[in-house]
Amino acid sequence: MQPLLKVEKLVKGYESNNVAGAREKLLALDGVSFAIARGTTLAVVGESGSGKSTLGFSIACLEIPTSGSIWFEGRDIVALTEDERRQVRPRIQLIFQDPSNSLNPRWSVEEILLEPLTLQGKLKREEMKQRAVYLMAQVGLSPDMFQRLPAQLSGGQRQRLAIARALALEPKLLILDEALSALDCSVQAQVANLLMELQRTLGMTYLFITHDLAMAAHLAEDIAVMNRGRVVEQGPAHDILRHPKEEITQHLLAAMPSLDSAVRPPLES
Amino acid sequence: MVPILEVQDLHVSYSSSGDASYPALAGVSFQLMPNEILGVLGESGSGKSTLAISLLKLLPSNGNILKGSVFFEGQDLLRASANELEQIRGKHISLVYQEPSVALHPAIRAGEQVFQVLAAHQSTDRRALRKKKRQVLVSLFPEDADRIANSYPHQLSGGQRQRVLIAQAIACGPSLLIADEPTASLDPTTQREILGVFRTLRDELGLAMIFITHNPALLAGFADRVLVLYGGRVAELGPANAVLSSPKHPYPRALFQSMPQIFEDKGNSRKTNLPVIAGDFSAALVPREGCVFEPRCADRMEECRKREPTPVNLGKSHTVSCFKYGG
Numbered sequence: 001m002q003p004l005l006k007v008e009k010l011v012k013g014y015e016s017n018n019v020a021g022a023r024e025k026l027l028a029l030d031g032v033s034f035a036i037a038r039g040t041t042l043a044v045v046g047e048s049g050s051g052k053s054t055l056g057f058s059i060a061c062l063e064i065p066t067s068g069s070i071w072f073e074g075r076d077i078v079a080l081t082e083d084e085r086r087q088v089r090p091r092i093q094l095i096f097q098d099p100s101n102s103l104n105p106r107w108s109v110e111e112i113l114l115e116p117l118t119l120q121g122k123l124k125r126e127e128m129k130q131r132a133v134y135l136m137a138q139v140g141l142s143p144d145m146f147q148r149l150p151a152q153l154s155g156g157q158r159q160r161l162a163i164a165r166a167l168a169l170e171p172k173l174l175i176l177d178e179a180l181s182a183l184d185c186s187v188q189a190q191v192a193n194l195l196m197e198l199q200r201t202l203g204m205t206y207l208f209i210t211h212d213l214a215m216a217a218h219l220a221e222d223i224a225v226m227n228r229g230r231v232v233e234q235g236p237a238h239d240i241l242r243h244p245k246e247e248i249t250q251h252l253l254a255a256m257p258s259l260d261s262a263v264r265p266p267l268e269s
Numbered sequence: 270m271v272p273i274l275e276v277q278d279l280h281v282s283y284s285s286s287g288d289a290s291y292p293a294l295a296g297v298s299f300q301l302m303p304n305e306i307l308g309v310l311g312e313s314g315s316g317k318s319t320l321a322i323s324l325l326k327l328l329p330s331n332g333n334i335l336k337g338s339v340f341f342e343g344q345d346l347l348r349a350s351a352n353e354l355e356q357i358r359g360k361h362i363s364l365v366y367q368e369p370s371v372a373l374h375p376a377i378r379a380g381e382q383v384f385q386v387l388a389a390h391q392s393t394d395r396r397a398l399r400k401k402k403r404q405v406l407v408s409l410f411p412e413d414a415d416r417i418a419n420s421y422p423h424q425l426s427g428g429q430r431q432r433v434l435i436a437q438a439i440a441c442g443p444s445l446l447i448a449d450e451p452t453a454s455l456d457p458t459t460q461r462e463i464l465g466v467f468r469t470l471r472d473e474l475g476l477a478m479i480f481i482t483h484n485p486a487l488l489a490g491f492a493d494r495v496l497v498l499y500g501g502r503v504a505e506l507g508p509a510n511a512v513l514s515s516p517k518h519p520y521p522r523a524l525f526q527s528m529p530q531i532f533e534d535k536g537n538s539r540k541t542n543l544p545v546i547a548g549d550f551s552a553a554l555v556p557r558e559g560c561v562f563e564p565r566c567a568d569r570m571e572e573c574r575k576r577e578p579t580p581v582n583l584g585k586s587h588t589v590s591c592f593k594y595g596g
Contacts, residue, residue: 048427052444154549184312184483189527196540202568211456218529218539237539241531245552255458257486259513259525 002074003035004205005173007057010068012054028054029065030229036173036222038201041206042217043237045252046226052209054174059207060094061085073172090120093147093161093166097178099158103150109136109161110146116168139194157185160194164259167198175207180215192219213256217241270331271339271446272300273477274324279337281316281323281501290556293319293332294501301477303444308492308509309481310432310521314550316501321449324479325358332378341445360390363438367450369430373422375505378416378431380406386437405440409433409466428459435466439474444565446478452487464491496585497521500553500561503580507587517567517589557566561594568593 012029023221028051036042044052059070069076074126077088079123094100105110113132117123123131133143139160150158159179176195180188192215198204210216217237218225224234233240234269244250277460281299285288293316296374303355311317322328325338326346339346347355354461358364365510366372374382384402391398399550406414422430431451438446448467452460468491470476487496488509495512497505497520505518516522523546552564560566572592580588580593 002406047458085466097327115281154551156549185485186312186524186527186546187549192529193545196542214529214531217531218543251458253531255530256533257457257460257484259486259489259528260530 001037003071004038004073005207006035006069006071008033008069010057010058010070011066012051012063013066015236029068031068031265032226032231033222033232034228034231036191036207038172038205039203040222041199041208041220043208043220043223044209044226045210045213045216045223046248047211047252049173050226051229052226056094056177056207059173060092060175061089062094066213090116090169092172092173092175093169093171094131094168094175094177095159095162095179098182098266099155099162100150101244102162103158103165105150106147107232108147108149108152109141112161112165112170113152116165120169131168135167138167139164154187155183155260156190159183159191163191163194163198169201171204173207174204175209177209178211179208181211188215195219204230213252215259225252270302273330273342274301274479274529275340276300276324277338277340278440279320279323279339280321280327280335282330282333282335283319283329284333286352290333292301292501293555294323295497297337297501297503299496299503301445301479301508302479302566303344304471304475305418306478306480306492307477307495309498310483310488310495310496310557311421311481312483312496312524312550315498315552316499317483319338319479319501320498321447321479323568325362325364326354327358327364344421346476346480347490356390357444359386360441361443362445362447363443365434365446367499369427369454370422372434373430374487377420377421379416379420379422379425382439383418383436386440390441402528404433405436408439409479410434415433426459427455428462429454431459431463432466435463435470437484439470439522441478444473444475444477446476447481449481450483451480453482453484460487478512485513485521486528500550502561502591503588504562505589506580507589509589517594518562518591519593523565523567560590584586 010032014026014028016024027209030135044055046052048218054063059063065078069077072088077085109248110132113135114128118132119129135178141157141160183191208216208220220236220237222238223240225246225248233246233249240249244253279294281294287551292326297320309317309320313532323334348438366467380402383405384398387398387401403414406418409483410417417429447586452463455463467478471478492509494507495509496503499520505512506519526544527546529543546565548565553561559576563569563573565592571591578590578592580590582588
């Protein structure tokens with residue numbers, strides 16, 4: 001079967017001024033390739049600065065890659081015109097780490113959910129409201145929260161709201177950029193269960209960008225390990241974590257906090 | 270041995286508009302020995318940050334300490350004068366905050382910010398203070414102390430900024446460090462590096478430490494004892510190994526089970542729902558008669574609704590507040 005998303009030799013360079021004032025080129029992505037099958041999850045893991053978020057932004061059409069291709073539903077979205085890209089964008093949605101920063105604090109839950117539907121302009125006012133109620137139910141929020149502001153929701157409820165907003169335009173691919181990291185452990189489990197439920201019922205495909213190897217192992221079929229803008233190792237989650245070949249993967253595994261301290265090497269100073 | 274810190278029956282509440290006030294801490298008691306790392310484990314709404322700031326009387330104006338005492342080296346901090354507290358804060362007890370990017374001044378070089386802490390507490394000449402500043406920075410940045418000292422916070426990485434905050438905290442040679450989620454915004458590699466720094470400080474300077482976190486996994490192999498806070502109450506308190514590997518209270522039991530473990534056999538458990546604790550912490554905010562965890566507890570009994578459990582001794586320095594064990 002054709003994968004939903006196939007990334008080929010993706011390169012994204014940034015230019016900045018270094019301390020001496022000279023132009024400096026930094027390759028945030030340096031030839032990244034992978035594919036995700038429909039209805040599955042690929043976890044992208046790596047340290048801060050390895051290029052994980054740039055990868056997510058590029059796929060969500062928020063950054064234009066320097067070179068390479070992003071095949072999504074059979075089309076290379078890098079090569080599209082801005083008008084064509086506008087049609088693709090709703091089908092790929094991003095969920096960020098901290099829902100309190102990604103929701104407008106002055107908008108009610110209802111306004112937040114109606115915005116993407118209004119911009120799309122396909123539904124009548126009444127239909128949009130019905131859709132919003134349906135989305136709330138889908139993510140496990142009660143409709144009596146409709147008039148609340150984000151600050152009146154708990155962290156878990158806010159992340160559910162961010163997921164509901166992302167689902168509004170019926171996307172095929174969700175990019176979860178550290179979407180569980182800012183939540184309490186008990187809330188992480190609840191939101192992880194919701195994501196798996198949505199995958200089972202809607203056939204959703206996820207690109208799960210994370211530091212948390214244990215959650216990656218639970219949610220993802222495949223794992224790609226990134227280091228300095230490159231995918232250094234990828235394959236079935238089980239193989240990568242059980243038999244890591246690359247030093248960086250072993251290093252990430254060793255740094256992973258785990259309740260079972262017996263599997264961790266002692267702390268060094 | 271004499272404890273360096275002894276918290277007895279601490280009750281703190283916040284008043285909000287109108288007459289409403291809600292309890293943030295109710296009856297928190299524990300002791301901290303010199304050279305000991307106590308891990309305080311709590312999620313949103315548990316009162317863990319209130320605990321950190323109450324110990325130094327840094328509560329916001331709507332926060333009230335209703336009763337209790339906090340004995341530090343024999344002195345009750347809750348009854349100390351403003352002047353006395355000024356002498357203690359930053360010098361004998363230091364706080365390390367979560368967001369190093371917010372806690373540092375963006376337009377002052379890192380070295381100067383460490384210097385200011387020293388200058389606020391020590392009245393020796395500036396040259397001696399500068400020497401001391403350099404010593405402190407070298408202890409945290411053995412290789413490039415001078416470069417770091419001359420950098421502005423935005424030129425440093427998250428881990429380096431956190432080290433600068435730690436340098437400020439230890440500059441005056443405190444005997445107690447309170448760290449509130451000091452590694453929450455760092456990636457696991459840097460997190461581990463900073464935990465290593467804390468361990469070294471404890472070993473070399475003999476510091477006692479209260480390390481507050483929402484992530485139980487950080488405490489494994491790091492803390493000596495663990496205090497589990499839920500809804501402002503101490504659910505369980507005991508040796509880190511015992512509490513983290515086989516907790517007795519239903520809350521940490523359920524919490525740990527909800528976390529996926531990386532080395533479990535994933536044959537059939539992958540993609541299955543994780544066991545969750547029903548509901549959320551907001552139930553704990555409503556004042557009620559019985560145990561504060563009862564609405565979410567899978568093991569609840571008739572008794573749990575009637576009154577609050579009291580701590581039961583399970584063994585040497587291990588207590589749990591739950592009717593399953595007597596209460």
